[in-house]
Amino acid sequence: MLQFTLPAKQAKLLVKALENVNDDAIFKFDTDGLTVSVSDTFRNRLLEIALPTDFFTSYLCEASVDLGLIISRLKDVTKTLSAKDEVSANYSADEPNFLILTANGIRRRVRLVNTELLSSPPLMVYEDYIYTLELTSDSVMNFLKAATAFHTIDVSVLPAGATFTALEGEDEVSMHFDSESCNLSLDMADSLTTHGVTDLLKGLSTLSGEVVVRGGPTIPICFEWSWGSDSRVACYVTRWE
Numbered sequence: 001m002l003q004f005t006l007p008a009k010q011a012k013l014l015v016k017a018l019e020n021v022n023d024d025a026i027f028k029f030d031t032d033g034l035t036v037s038v039s040d041t042f043r044n045r046l047l048e049i050a051l052p053t054d055f056f057t058s059y060l061c062e063a064s065v066d067l068g069l070i071i072s073r074l075k076d077v078t079k080t081l082s083a084k085d086e087v088s089a090n091y092s093a094d095e096p097n098f099l100i101l102t103a104n105g106i107r108r109r110v111r112l113v114n115t116e117l118l119s120s121p122p123l124m125v126y127e128d129y130i131y132t133l134e135l136t137s138d139s140v141m142n143f144l145k146a147a148t149a150f151h152t153i154d155v156s157v158l159p160a161g162a163t164f165t166a167l168e169g170e171d172e173v174s175m176h177f178d179s180e181s182c183n184l185s186l187d188m189a190d191s192l193t194t195h196g197v198t199d200l201l202k203g204l205s206t207l208s209g210e211v212v213v214r215g216g217p218t219i220p221i222c223f224e225w226s227w228g229s230d231s232r233v234a235c236y237v238t239r240w241e
Helices: 008-019 071-078 137-146 197-203
Strands: 002-007 024-030 033-039 045-052 058-061 065-070 086-091 098-103 106-111 131-136 152-158 161-168 171-178 191-196 210-216 219-225 232-237
Touching: 002 008, 008 033, 008 045, 008 071, 008 086, 045 197, 065 071, 071 098, 071 106, 131 137, 137 171, 137 197, 137 210, 152 197, 191 197, 191 210, 197 232
Parallel strands: none
Antiparallel strands: 002 058, 002 086, 024 033, 024 065, 033 045, 045 232, 086 098, 098 106, 131 210, 152 161, 152 191, 161 171, 210 219, 219 232
16 A cells, blocks of 8 residues: 655645656655656656655555656646645555545546556766766756757866856857855866756756756766755756767
């Protein structure tokens, strides 16, 4: 048996984060909480979400279970929620093809998707990051919003700091962070990596608070943040070739 309750804000965050990456995902529940990994169709962007039991208003999971879910079916319920609402879910092996969602007096019987029909996202876990930055979500999003008309972003990292630059012809948008303000950790003299603006904007749709950024010249860039209660959200975006 699986039963849990989420406040409206957290439920909406989860749906928003996932719908900006793909239409479906495998939700993995166990005694420690929920984990979800999902990538876009072209494998340019991967989102990993880990929500511990404390993140939920209530949580009961008697045995590990993987549920294949269409995100729009979850949104049918979360879009009806106001700030003070909650959404509850119930899954039982007696009815293995459905997840029952309840909120605002509405009961939604969500048909599950066979997990074998859903593609597994690629692994994007690296131990050879060249640099680590600590930034505010506001600074990252302000830059990305200013760069929406561009296709790519160069991330250049030197011992003195990091610079994000979007450049096309004579048009340019840039933002610099000195090494002290971003708590830069650097293992080499220079790192220049180009990433797609659209992939970053969609992957970081629920970015908030303090953000840890990791990267290197030949690997995806990783943004990691939290929604609270020891939750972890990580977005990996591959290099623009």
